[in-house]
Amino acid sequence: EAQVTQNPRYLITVTGKKLTVTCSQNMNHEYMSWYRQDPGLGLRQIYYSMNVEVTDKGDVPEGYKVSRKEKRNFPLILESPSPNQTSLYFCASSLGLAGGYNEQFFGPGTRLTVL
Amino acid sequence: QKEVEQDPGPLSVPEGAIVSLNCTYSNSAFQYFMWYRQYSRKGPELLMYTYSSGNKEDGRFTAQVDKSSKYISLFIRDSQPSDSATYLCAMSKAGTALIFGKGTTLSVSS
Numbered sequence: 001e002a003q004v005t006q007n008p009r010y011l012i013t014v015t016g017k018k019l020t021v022t023c024s025q026n027m028n029h030e031y032m033s034w035y036r037q038d039p040g041l042g043l044r045q046i047y048y049s050m051n052v053e054v055t056d057k058g059d060v061p062e063g064y065k066v067s068r069k070e071k072r073n074f075p076l077i078l079e080s081p082s083p084n085q086t087s088l089y090f091c092a093s094s095l096g097l098a099g100g101y102n103e104q105f106f107g108p109g110t111r112l113t114v115l
Numbered sequence: 116q117k118e119v120e121q122d123p124g125p126l127s128v129p130e131g132a133i134v135s136l137n138c139t140y141s142n143s144a145f146q147y148f149m150w151y152r153q154y155s156r157k158g159p160e161l162l163m164y165t166y167s168s169g170n171k172e173d174g175r176f177t178a179q180v181d182k183s184s185k186y187i188s189l190f191i192r193d194s195q196p197s198d199s200a201t202y203l204c205a206m207s208k209a210g211t212a213l214i215f216g217k218g219t220t221l222s223v224s225s
Contacts, residue, residue, distance in 0.1 A: 042217030090158050097210050106158030
């Protein structure tokens with residue numbers, strides 16, 4: 001089944017404790033992206049990757065890191081989480097941006113709470 | 116002015132009603148328009164896609180794009196309780212990432 005998987009689905013942690021949220025897709029997509037979704041603010045892009053070893057900042061990159069060493073994986077790293085990073089996080093992937101049509105396939109989401 | 120504006124609702128309608136969801140945008144270069152549906156505790160899923168102006172129909176759903184007014188709409192006919200979800204508009208120009216609206220939460224009561 002074609003899908004984007006994220007782990008963990010739920011995470012409660014404390015301020016300053018480094019964490020990684022994994023994201024993997026099995027559709028051979030070149031483009032991958034991380035979003036956070038907050039009430040009243042909608043989906044905001046954190047980082048994206050056009051292909052392996054190519055990453056770039058989205059709208060809200062502060063406090064996050066990413067890496068794209070393999071095509072299928074795009075982990076999101078919070079080196080020192082803070083309470084304002086409490087949110088619902090989505091990973092997404094698509095074939096790419098060339099040509100314009102860019103249906104993004106979303107993972108199930110990771111609900112993160114930072115105490 | 117934000118690039119994409121969408122009324123967050125919430126919108127509550129009885130079963131069978133016709134629902135109209137709307138977004139406005141400011142960037143006239145947008146060419147690709149999408150509607151995503153997001154059920155509670157799930158990721159968004161593509162519902163409708165339209166290129167440039169015009170209408171597109173898929174069952175009970177109709178997407179309209181009016182580029183002259185920078186306005187897009189999603190109509191749901193004979194709404195069902197299973198349509199209860201958050202609907203996000205999204206749009207882009209060639210070669211760029213999607214820009215999402217904030218989403219409208221719809222509740223259809225039986």
